[in-house]
Amino acid sequence: MEWDLVWFLALAIIEIVGSVAVVLSRKLVHSAFWLAVTLITMSGIYILLKSEFVALIQLLVYAGAVPILFLFGIVLTRRGEEE
Amino acid sequence: MFEYALLIVAAPLVAFLLIIIFGRWTRQGGAAIAIAALGTSFIVSVILFAQVLGLGALGAPVSEEVFKYNWIGPIEFGLLIDNVSALMMVLVSFLCLIIGIYSLGYMAEDKSKTRYYAEFVLFTAGMLGTVSANNFLQFLIFWETMGLCSYLLIGFWYEKSEAASAAKKAFMVTRVGDMLLLIGIMAIFASLGTFNIVEIQARGIPAGALMHVIPLLLFAGAVGKSAQFPLHIWLPDAMEGPTTVSALIHAATMVKAGVFLVARSFPLVAASDIASITVICIGGFTAIFAASMALVAFDIKRVLAYSTISQIGYMILGLGAAALLFEAGHASHGFTASMYHLMNHAFFKALLFLAAGSVIHAVGTNDMRVMGGLHSKMKITSIAMLFGALALSGIPPFSGFWSKDAILHEVFVAGEMYGAIFTFIWVAGVITAFLTAFYAFRLWFMTFAGKTRGDIHPHESPRVMTYPLIALAVFALISGMLAVVIGGFGHLVTFGGTVHEGTMELLTEIFTSPLTYITLFAAVAGIGLAYIVYCKQRVSSEIFVSTSVGRGMQKLLQNRYYLDAAYRGFALHVGMGIARAADWFDRNVIDGVVNGSAKLGLLVARGSDAVDRKGVDGAVDGIAYVVTGSSNRARARQTGQIQAYIAAMVMGMFVVALIMLIYLSGGW
Amino acid sequence: MIPLEYELALAGILFGIGIFGIIYRKNAIIVLMSVEIILNAAIMNLVAFSSYAINPITGDPGGQVFAVLAIAIAAGEVCIGLGIYIVYFRSRKDINLEEATRLR
Numbered sequence: 001m002e003w004d005l006v007w008f009l010a011l012a013i014i015e016i017v018g019s020v021a022v023v024l025s026r027k028l029v030h031s032a033f034w035l036a037v038t039l040i041t042m043s044g045i046y047i048l049l050k051s052e053f054v055a056l057i058q059l060l061v062y063a064g065a066v067p068i069l070f071l072f073g074i075v076l077t078r079r080g081e082e083e
Numbered sequence: 084m085f086e087y088a089l090l091i092v093a094a095p096l097v098a099f100l101l102i103i104i105f106g107r108w109t110r111q112g113g114a115a116i117a118i119a120a121l122g123t124s125f126i127v128s129v130i131l132f133a134q135v136l137g138l139g140a141l142g143a144p145v146s147e148e149v150f151k152y153n154w155i156g157p158i159e160f161g162l163l164i165d166n167v168s169a170l171m172m173v174l175v176s177f178l179c180l181i182i183g184i185y186s187l188g189y190m191a192e193d194k195s196k197t198r199y200y201a202e203f204v205l206f207t208a209g210m211l212g213t214v215s216a217n218n219f220l221q222f223l224i225f226w227e228t229m230g231l232c233s234y235l236l237i238g239f240w241y242e243k244s245e246a247a248s249a250a251k252k253a254f255m256v257t258r259v260g261d262m263l264l265l266i267g268i269m270a271i272f273a274s275l276g277t278f279n280i281v282e283i284q285a286r287g288i289p290a291g292a293l294m295h296v297i298p299l300l301l302f303a304g305a306v307g308k309s310a311q312f313p314l315h316i317w318l319p320d321a322m323e324g325p326t327t328v329s330a331l332i333h334a335a336t337m338v339k340a341g342v343f344l345v346a347r348s349f350p351l352v353a354a355s356d357i358a359s360i361t362v363i364c365i366g367g368f369t370a371i372f373a374a375s376m377a378l379v380a381f382d383i384k385r386v387l388a389y390s391t392i393s394q395i396g397y398m399i400l401g402l403g404a405a406a407l408l409f410e411a412g413h414a415s416h417g418f419t420a421s422m423y424h425l426m427n428h429a430f431f432k433a434l435l436f437l438a439a440g441s442v443i444h445a446v447g448t449n450d451m452r453v454m455g456g457l458h459s460k461m462k463i464t465s466i467a468m469l470f471g472a473l474a475l476s477g478i479p480p481f482s483g484f485w486s487k488d489a490i491l492h493e494v495f496v497a498g499e500m501y502g503a504i505f506t507f508i509w510v511a512g513v514i515t516a517f518l519t520a521f522y523a524f525r526l527w528f529m530t531f532a533g534k535t536r537g538d539i540h541p542h543e544s545p546r547v548m549t550y551p552l553i554a555l556a557v558f559a560l561i562s563g564m565l566a567v568v569i570g571g572f573g574h575l576v577t578f579g580g581t582v583h584e585g586t587m588e589l590l591t592e593i594f595t596s597p598l599t600y601i602t603l604f605a606a607v608a609g610i611g612l613a614y615i616v617y618c619k620q621r622v623s624s625e626i627f628v629s630t631s632v633g634r635g636m637q638k639l640l641q642n643r644y645y646l647d648a649a650y651r652g653f654a655l656h657v658g659m660g661i662a663r664a665a666d667w668f669d670r671n672v673i674d675g676v677v678n679g680s681a682k683l684g685l686l687v688a689r690g691s692d693a694v695d696r697k698g699v700d701g702a703v704d705g706i707a708y709v710v711t712g713s714s715n716r717a718r719a720r721q722t723g724q725i726q727a728y729i730a731a732m733v734m735g736m737f738v739v740a741l742i743m744l745i746y747l748s749g750g751w
Numbered sequence: 752m753i754p755l756e757y758e759l760a761l762a763g764i765l766f767g768i769g770i771f772g773i774i775y776r777k778n779a780i781i782v783l784m785s786v787e788i789i790l791n792a793a794i795m796n797l798v799a800f801s802s803y804a805i806n807p808i809t810g811d812p813g814g815q816v817f818a819v820l821a822i823a824i825a826a827g828e829v830c831i832g833l834g835i836y837i838v839y840f841r842s843r844k845d846i847n848l849e850e851a852t853r854l855r
Binding site: 004005008012014016019020022023028031032035039042045046048049050051052053054057058063064065069070072073074076077078 | 753757758760761765768769771772775776778780781783784785787788791793798799801802805807815818819822823825826829836837838846
């Protein structure tokens with residue numbers, strides 16, 4: 001029981017730090033990386049919530065595909081150096 | 084107490100991942116991983132089987148669900164360990180192990196071994212998962228895994244266009260059955276609210292139309308997977324894959340999964356007389372139908388493919404007869420006999436395919452017309468194949484005899500109780516036994532006896548291929564007798580009540596019954612005819628086609644009763660016809676309506692135009708003046724900055740949230 | 752068991768961070784990422800409520816079903832958003848939102 005809470009807090013801290021980093025990173029690629037971290041952590045939280053299937057889908061669709069799509073977007077809209 | 088059974092399914096799955104990731108860096112492309120995993124599965128399943136038998140005190144059925152794990156709502160994961168699944172797991176893992184070892188030799192020169200072994204172990208995992216599933220949804224998941232792997236493996240040499248299209252055909256045809264199976268499973272869930280097999284077996288389908296429809300839908304799935312009439316057309320084409328794959332599909336996995344499905348849904352089938360009779364008719368008809376097509380095939384693997392369809396027909400027939408008799412209150416001898424035949428067939432069909440693979444490996448062609456006289460060059464293969472052919476023909480003491488006899492006996496009993504139609508099916512079964520013996524020995528004599536007809540230079544296969552053959556040949560000889568020695572296969576697998584018989588009673592029962600001698604005579608006659616025509620060549624095989632009836636038959640059989648053409652024609656003409664009709668409807672009816680309404684619209688528009696110019700314009704001009712004035716002021720806020728809009732939106736959202744909070748917490 | 756409030760608080764914080772990102776950053780791609788964070792916070796609410804529903808063992812699968820649906824839609828949305836950005840980039844050689852005022 002207690003361990004659940006410890007896990008949750010650890011994941012929540014990573015989650016918050018990650019999403020703040022997404023918003024504040026100077027480089028776009030770093031943002032995409034932190035987004036992936038956030039999404040993977042989120043799937044850990046789903047497992048704590050006993051929703052393994054959603055966690056799996058989150059990993060496959062979100063953590064797997066979305067950052068890659070963002071990387072494509074970044075590469076295709078690059079102009080000299082990033083913001 | 085059977086928790087370790089999970090390892091049986093998990094080992095090949097883990098091996099699949101390992102081979103995918105690390106396979107390309109190992110020598111032999113991950114074969115070692117595959118064989119280690121299959122060996123683990125085999126050893127664990129032998130332990131499991133021993134424990135199940137020990138628990139069941141020879142005969143009392145064990146049924147235990149282990150590793151139950153709730154997934155979403157009513158859906159759970161788990162393994163169902165009972166006599167049938169324990170037996171199937173031993174069979175599947177043993178044969179897959181043997182075929183895996185054989186592949187070391189057969190696939191030694193192939194470029195993409197990693198892909199082969201990865202698909203191979205996933206296929207095995209699919210079959211092991213199918214036989215151990217404790218609910219129909221999990222069953223379907225593994226069943227479809229197997230379907231996918233069969234597609235990949237049949238099309239393994241995808242550079243060949245025949246292989247690619249054969250794979251597609253196998254996938255599409257089994258899909259028809261799988262779709263009906265899915266509907267059936269959903270119908271079960273709708274009427275019982277559970278997928279759990281034990282629960283479904285215990286409760287049965289409530290009386291009504293569904294009681295007949297559900298077993299028929301499940302059986303349709305089995306028909307697709309087990310290549311029964313009318314969905315048998317994929318199996319002969321599936322021979323385009325490597326021979327080891329054919330052995331895998333035919334001997335232990337895939338086609339046996341259909342029989343297993345009927346066995347799992349046995350009480351449902353038994354509860355409906357319509358379903359039982361359908362099962363019997365399909366099984367009996369497929370047996371003779373496929374055997375007849377095997378008579379004219381010249382491709383060594385196609386003969387075996389038709390023979391598989393025909394033998395699976397026997398198993399389905401036995402299950403159907405058992406279902407009918409079980410409902411009438413008899414013991415389920417036929418269920419036992421079918422499982423018995425499934426086991427024996429698994430051994431001798433794997434043997435036949437691997438021996439055929441050895442021949443193909445040596446000769447480099449599938450065509451029996453250029454073979455002949457290989458006996459002196461490939462002694463081990465030849466003897467092994469002879470054992471397989473004897474077992475297939477049902478000559479005692481080889482394994483096929485005992486189980487085929489048991490099935491036919493059961494059908495005859497059904498015939499005595501339910502009248503002429505089953506006696507007719509029994510006669511068809513006996514004729515099939517004759518045809519089976521004939522084509523089995525036609526194959527053997529054409530391949531190994533006489534003189535070499537083509538320009539070929541055969542050599543015996545390496546040991547890694549012959550040792551599995553020897554092991555399987557031993558099993559083809561003794562697997563039938565083993566069951567007799569322990570006093571009947573009913574000690575191992577039954578459904579419902581236990582079937583206890585002593586060895587002596589069993590032997591007396593078999594060898595005093597005239598039925599045994601009738602089938603035996605049919606088999607020996609078939610072998611004799613094959614010997615005269617294809618070995619001694621006293622009578623030329625041309626005699627069969629000397630009359631016009633014979634020629635017609637030959638043409639009909641070689642064209643597979645024109646069923647393939649009929650399906651093609653159906654798709655081409657009916658499908659295209661519907662498409663054309665839809666096209667015509669679209670062009671003439673729908674377009675007409677659209678055009679008509681457009682004209683109407685135009686008319687109305689003209690009318691309103693007149694009113695508009697006169698009356699409305701004045702009012703609009705007035706309003707426009709007001710709007711222009713106010714919008715000029717509003718424009719200052721419209722910066723076009725999206726983020727400014729969003730900020731405003733968020734602020735609005737907060738206001739709404741605030742209002743809701745206050746409202747919900749009890750008003751102002 | 753983690754208290755439901757904690758889950759909701761986390762979702763709220765993420766939502767806030769997302770909103771902040773949308774308003775604060777000028778780069779369109781970062782804005783889209785912030786949208787993703789907001790969506791994730793919303794999906795997390797769905798899953799959290801479903802797992803704390805009345806049935807103590809399994810919760811209520813309905814919430815999970817909608818979560819899966821929302822994930823699929825979010826993935827599609829990213830595709831469309833990025834597609835629009837790329838088209839926009841082709842015509843303007845830039846994806847700074849401050850200058851994207853042509854719709855005015």
